Every structure is written in C-alpha cells, then in structure tokens.
Amino acid sequence: MNVIEIKNLHKTYNTSQVAVKAVNGIDLSISKGEFTAVVGPSGSGKTTFLNMVGGLDRPTSGEVFVDGVNIWELSSRKLIDFRLRNIGFVFQSYNLIPVFTAKENVEFIMQMQGWDAKKRFERTKKLMDEVGLGDRLSSRPGKLSGGQQQRVAVARALASKPKFILADEPTANLDSHSTENLLDIMERLNMEEEITFIFSTHDPRVMKKARRIVTIEDGKILSDERKEAEVAH
Amino acid sequence: MSAMQTNFKLAWRNLWRNKKRTLITLASIFFGVLIATVMSSMQEGSYTSMIQNIVKFYSGYIQIQHEDYWDNKTINNTFEPVDSIFETVESNELITNYAPRLESFALASSEALTRGSAVIGIDPEKENEITGLGKWVVEGEYLRADVDHVLVGSELAKYLELGVGDTLVLLSQGYHGVSAAGKYAISGLLRFPNPEMNKQSVYIPIRTAQQLYGAPNRLTSLALMVEDQYDLEKAIEGLRQKVGRPYVAMTWEEMHPELLQMVEADRAGAVVMKAILYILIGFGIFGTILMMVAERIREMGVMVAVGMQKTTLAMLLFIETILIGFMGVLAGFAGSVPVIAYYFNNPIKLTGDAAATMEEMGIEPYMYFSWMPSVFYNQVITIFVITAIIALYPIISALRLKVHMALHA
Ligand SMILES: Nc1ncnc2c1ncn2[C@@H]1O[C@H](COP(=O)(O)OP(=O)(O)OP(=O)(O)O)[C@@H](O)[C@H]1O
Numbered sequence: 001m002n003v004i005e006i007k008n009l010h011k012t013y014n015t016s017q018v019a020v021k022a023v024n025g026i027d028l029s030i031s032k033g034e035f036t037a038v039v040g041p042s043g044s045g046k047t048t049f050l051n052m053v054g055g056l057d058r059p060t061s062g063e064v065f066v067d068g069v070n071i072w073e074l075s076s077r078k079l080i081d082f083r084l085r086n087i088g089f090v091f092q093s094y095n096l097i098p099v100f101t102a103k104e105n106v107e108f109i110m111q112m113q114g115w116d117a118k119k120r121f122e123r124t125k126k127l128m129d130e131v132g133l134g135d136r137l138s139s140r141p142g143k144l145s146g147g148q149q150q151r152v153a154v155a156r157a158l159a160s161k162p163k164f165i166l167a168d169e170p171t172a173n174l175d176s177h178s179t180e181n182l183l184d185i186m187e188r189l190n191m192e193e194e195i196t197f198i199f200s201t202h203d204p205r206v207m208k209k210a211r212r213i214v215t216i217e218d219g220k221i222l223s224d225e226r227k228e229a230e231v232a233h
Numbered sequence: 234m235s236a237m238q239t240n241f242k243l244a245w246r247n248l249w250r251n252k253k254r255t256l257i258t259l260a261s262i263f264f265g266v267l268i269a270t271v272m273s274s275m276q277e278g279s280y281t282s283m284i285q286n287i288v289k290f291y292s293g294y295i296q297i298q299h300e301d302y303w304d305n306k307t308i309n310n311t312f313e314p315v316d317s318i319f320e321t322v323e324s325n326e327l328i329t330n331y332a333p334r335l336e337s338f339a340l341a342s343s344e345a346l347t348r349g350s351a352v353i354g355i356d357p358e359k360e361n362e363i364t365g366l367g368k369w370v371v372e373g374e375y376l377r378a379d380v381d382h383v384l385v386g387s388e389l390a391k392y393l394e395l396g397v398g399d400t401l402v403l404l405s406q407g408y409h410g411v412s413a414a415g416k417y418a419i420s421g422l423l424r425f426p427n428p429e430m431n432k433q434s435v436y437i438p439i440r441t442a443q444q445l446y447g448a449p450n451r452l453t454s455l456a457l458m459v460e461d462q463y464d465l466e467k468a469i470e471g472l473r474q475k476v477g478r479p480y481v482a483m484t485w486e487e488m489h490p491e492l493l494q495m496v497e498a499d500r501a502g503a504v505v506m507k508a509i510l511y512i513l514i515g516f517g518i519f520g521t522i523l524m525m526v527a528e529r530i531r532e533m534g535v536m537v538a539v540g541m542q543k544t545t546l547a548m549l550l551f552i553e554t555i556l557i558g559f560m561g562v563l564a565g566f567a568g569s570v571p572v573i574a575y576y577f578n579n580p581i582k583l584t585g586d587a588a589a590t591m592e593e594m595g596i597e598p599y600m601y602f603s604w605m606p607s608v609f610y611n612q613v614i615t616i617f618v619i620t621a622i623i624a625l626y627p628i629i630s631a632l633r634l635k636v637h638m639a640l641h642a
C-alpha cells in the first residue's frame with residue numbers, strides 16, 4: 001500500500017513581476033518503508049514540493065493522499081491535527097523550541113496528542129536512546145551541537161508515530177561526521193522500524209545512502225531511480 | 234503536567250530569553266505603576282480629607298429629612314422623629330454620631346436695624362462633637378442646651394450693632410403659618426472661614442428654635458456621621474431599608490452635587506495625565522512584543538508545522554504578553570505599597586501659603602494618602618487592558634501565520 005500518493009501537483013508563486021512555476025506537474029507514489037531522496041539543483045522546487053507533501057504549503061492544483069486521506073481537502077485545523085498525528089518533520093536548522101530541554105521538545109508532541117505523563121516520559125527516553133542522546137535529556141538545544149539538535153529533531157519526528165518523516169535538507173548545516181551519524185540513525189530506523197523517510201539534499205554522500213532517488217528540475221521529475229541491489233544486499 | 238501548564242511554562246521561559254529586554258520593559262511598567270498608584274493615593278487622600286472637612290462642617294455624611302424638605306425648604310416640611318428613627322440610627326454600627334437640626338429663616342433685629350438671617354436650631358453638644366461649631370466662637374461663650382441664648386455671626390452682629398450680652402429679636406413665620414417671634418440674649422459671636430456664614434448665621438438651641446417656630450419636637454434634618462467615608466454606601470443601604478416614607482435618607486453626594494463634581498473634574502484631569510503615562514509605557518511594551526514576534530517567526534512556523542494549533546500558539550503569546558504586564562504591576566505595587574503605607578501613617582505637613590489658607594479655613598494643613606482599593610485595582614485594570622490590546626498583535630500574527638513562509642524566515 002502506498003503511504004503517499006501525489007497526483008499532478010502544481011505550485012505557482014505569483015511574484016510582483018512573474019509567475020514562478022515552482023512545481024509543475026509531479027506524480028509520485030511512495031510506499032511504506034521507502035528511503036527516498038529528492039534531489040535537484042537549487043531552485044528546482046524541492047522545498048516547495050516537500051512542503052506540499054507535508055501539508056505546509058497549499059498546492060495550486062493537484063492532490064496529495066496520505067494513507068488515503070486527501071490532505072488538502074482538510075480544514076486548516078484538521079490539517080494541523082493531521083500533521084501532528086501522521087507526519088514527522090525535520091527541518092534544515094533551528095528545529096527545536098530553544099526554551100525547552102531536549103526531553104521537553106520530544107514530549108511536547110506527545111502531550112499535544114494527549115498522551116499521559118508516564119507513557120510520554122517512557123517513550124521520550126526510548127526515542128532519545130535510539131538517537132544516541134539518552135544522556136542529554138535535560139540539555140537545552142543551545143547546549144547541543146548542530147548534529148545533536150538534528151537527532152533530537154528526529155526523535156521528535158518519531159514521537160508522533162508518523163506515517164512518514166519529511167526532512168528538507170536535514171544535513172545541510174552539518175559537518176561530514178555529524179551528517180554520517182544522522183544518516184546512520186535514519187537508515188537504522190528505516191531498516192529496523194520500517195519508518196518511511198523522504199528527504200531532500202544536495203550532498204552526494206547523502207544521496208548515496210538513499211534507496212530511491214527522485215531528481216527534480218524546473219518543478220518536474222527528471223528521473224526516479226531505485227537501487228534494488230542494496231535492498232537485496 | 235497539563236497542556237495549559239506547559240503553555241505557562243513555555244511563556245514564562247520565553248519571557249526570560251532576552252533578560253535585559255524583559256527587565257527594561259518591566260522597569261518601565263514598574264515606574265508607571267509606582268507613579269500612578271502614589272499619585273492616585275495622594276489624590277484620593279486629598280479628596281477624602283476635603284470631603285470630610287466640608288461634610289463635617291456643613292451637612293454630615295447623611296441626613297434624614299422629610300421627603301419634601303430638600304426641594305422645598307420650609308418649616309412646613311419638617312418632621313417629628315418617631316422613636317424608631319433614633320433606634321435605627323443608634324443600632325446602625327456604621328453610624329457614629331447624629332445631630333438634630335431645625336433650620337429656617339428669620340428677620341434678625343436690634344433696636345434700630347434689621348437683616349435677614351439663617352436660624353439654625355441645634356443640639357449644642359452633639360453639634361460641637363460633629364462639626365466643631367464651638368471652635369468658631371471668637372467672643373463670649375458657646376451655647377447650652379437649656380439656656381435660651383443665641384450665637385450670632387460676627388458680621389451680622391456688627392451690622393446690627395450688637396455684642397455679647399445684647400438682645401437679638403427674631404421675627405418669622407412658624408409652622409403652618411403661626412407667627413414666630415422671640416427675644417434672645419447673645420451668648421457669643423462666631424467667625425467662620427466663610428464670610429457668607431458670618432453675615433447670616435444665628436445658632437440657637439433646638440428646643441428654643443422649636444418654640445420659636447411653634448414646631449415642638451420637629452426637625453428639618455437629622456445629620457448623621459459615619460466613621461469612614463467608604464462605609465457610606467453600606468450605611469445608607471442599611472438606613473434606606475428601615476427608614477420609609479415620609480422620611481428619606483440623603484447622602485452628602487446628593488446634598489452637595491457641586492462637591493462631587495469638583496472631585497470628578499479633578500479626577501478626570503489626573504486621568505489624562507495617567508493616560509499619557511500609560512500610553513508611553515504601552516508603546517514600550519508594544520516595541521518589546523513587536524521584536525519578540527519578529528524574532529520568533531521561524532520558531533512559530535516550526536511549532537505549527539509539527540502540529541500546534543494556531544489558536545494554541547496565539548494563547549501562548551497572549552499569556553506571555555499578559556505575564557509581562559502582570560509582573561510589572563506586581564513590581565510596581567511592591568514599590569508603591571511601602572511608600573503609601575508610610576505616608577498614610579505620616580501625612581506630609583504642608584507649609585507656605587497653601588498651608589496658611591487651609592489653616593484659616595479650619596483644615597489641618599496635611600497631605601493625606603489613601604488606601605482606597607481603586608488606587609490599586611485601577612492600575613491592574615489599566616495594565617491588563619493595555620497588554621490585552623497589545624497582545625492582539627502576536628495573536629493576529631499567530632493566527633495569520635503562513636507556515637512555509639515562517640520556516641523560510
Ligand atoms: N514563497 C515564495 N514566493 C515566491 N517564489 C518562491 C517562494 N518559494 C520558492 N519560490 C521560488 O520557487 C522556486 C523553487 O524554490 P524551492 O525553494 O522550492 O527550490 P529548492 O529546490 O528547494 O532550492 P534549494 O535547493 O536552494 O533549497 C524558486 O525559483 C524559488 O525562487
């Protein structure tokens with residue numbers, strides 16, 4: 001079953017002089033457990049595309065189905081709630097609420113979902129262990145490195161038990177060591193827990209880790225390659 | 234921890250993200266509230282003492298009258314107090330004293346000269362307790378209840394060419410048209426701060442007045458005193474339940490509308506000053522909130538992206554803004570309460586011309602402070618209203634937030 005189904009997606013930005021066709025007709029299906037990289041030159045429409053898939057930016061036309069739900073038909077309150085319960089987000093940087101500790105940042109999502117305190121704490125502890133930060137629960141984001149912050153963001157994204165995690169250039173501000181570390185964690189979560197990831201990147205080393213690479217140019221899909229070999233291996 | 238508690242925690246911590254800025258904002262509210270409270274306390278204190286002086290001197294805080302007397306002040310609209318009235322007055326704990334009066338007009342004459350006068354029949358002892366009438370006696374002696382003597386205003390005595398020990402003739406119309414005439418020895422002369430009163434006043438014991446006017450036992454008013462001006466409303470409520478027609482209980486506010494107007498006018502003037510002060514403070518707070526929102530757009534975008542409702546975000550920012558105001562008010566009170574407490578117990582003694590004038594008028598030359606609750610809660614309300622209005626900005630920003638744009642910021 002496809003977790004995500006994208007049909008003829010368009011987005012036109014009307015700036016003062018010209019209408020920019022940021023996304024110009026994309027069809028794509030993503031099934032559970034895929035580890036997909038969206039790549040393409042700067043300005044090709046990656047961010048715009050991911051924002052529409054994640055329910056953050058309304059398409060000019062086209063449809064996005066998540067688990068069969070046409071998300072852009074939801075009211076704006078319902079859409080926010082849908083994101084809360086179904087989609088995990090990791091952004092490029094400054095992902096976290098700076099006045100909350102790492103633990104509070106992760107717990108926060110579960111609290112909004114209405115979990116009770118005990119379950120929240122247990123799961124937060126588990127998720128922070130999974131991203132290798134079990135000992136940094138009470139650190140505030142400012143006291144964590146960029147890589148650690150991104151790992152907390154992954155833990156937060158997982159907190160909602162999402163259908164998929166959307167990450168727009170999650171490693172763009174990280175050094176190579178932290179990049180590798182974050183990707184290892186994402187890959188492991190994907191393999192072991194079948195978490196579906198879609199992320200965009202410029203970084204060839206990051207692309208190499210992906211098992212599916214969707215290349216976008218001028219708001220259209222240029223190629224869509226699967227590395228079946230690596231799954232077998 | 235509930236979601237609301239988390240919101241408070243978040244708001245509280247956010248407040249201290251930029252300590253310096255928050256402290257500066259708080260300091261501005263602190264000074265504003267401090268100035269406004271101390272100023273209001275001083276104002277209310279001076280109104281209270283002015284009202285006390287005037288009310289004590291002339292009317293008492295409350296008067297019980299015949300229902301027709303206020304509109305038509307004739308001897309025919311007097312009343313004969315039934316015992317139950319005295320019982321009601323005595324049993325009302327808020328009423329500390331009372332004085333019966335019978336007031337009317339008369340032609341006051343010496344052998345050769347005549348002039349109109351205001352005759353006021355009083356219970357010498359009670360009147361002195363309440364209005365301190367005795368202290369205006371400049372020559373001769375104060376009245377005694379059982380002696381048919383009179384006190385005459387100094388100017389009136391001078392016009393009539395009369396002095397202490399001379400005889401004053403009073404001629405008037407009494408109750409239901411009977412003729413009223415009497416001859417009385419002058420026991421003393423009165424000099425009031427108010428020249429009009431010096432030209433008109435004739436004080437006589439109430440029994441003497443009742444005889445003169447052929448109105449035994451009748452009163453024009455029963456003047457009542459309360460301990461504290463702010464007890465007045467409760468006191469009058471208690472009275473009005475028990476004092477029915479044809480009697481009415483009137484407050485000083487009803488009897489001296491001009492005094493009330495003066496106080497209101499002065500208050501209005503002060504309100505303008507305080508408004509200016511608070512508008513300045515309001516802009517300071519607004520600046521802080523403006524910057525706070527601008528700095529946090531991206532963060533707000535992330536919060537809504539991961540699933541926070543915009544209304545929740547708006548609530549969060551509202552709490553934050555209100556918290557600033559609330560803390561500022563508390564700080565302001567922490568500053569003003571000791572100041573007011575001190576000056577309440579140690580009123581400022583005035584010096585110079587103002588003090589001299591006050592003393593001449595029989596008013597103690599002190600600047601009094603007030604503990605009136607409105608001195609404080611007015612500031613709370615004002616700051617709350619200001620911050621609530623300012624909070625509209627972050628609230629609207631939150632509700633209109635475009636997530637993808639905010640994430641870009
Ligand atoms: N809010 C907007 N208003 C107007 N034009 C926009 C807006 N957002 C994006 N665009 C335009 O849409 C096109 C696609 O932008 P987008 O950010 O999606 O590209 P991208 O592939 O993410 O680029 P990068 O790799 O630099 O992040 C660009 O031409 C960009 O200028």
Ligand SMILES: [Mg+2]
Nearest residue numbers: 046047048168
């Ligand atoms: Mg981008």
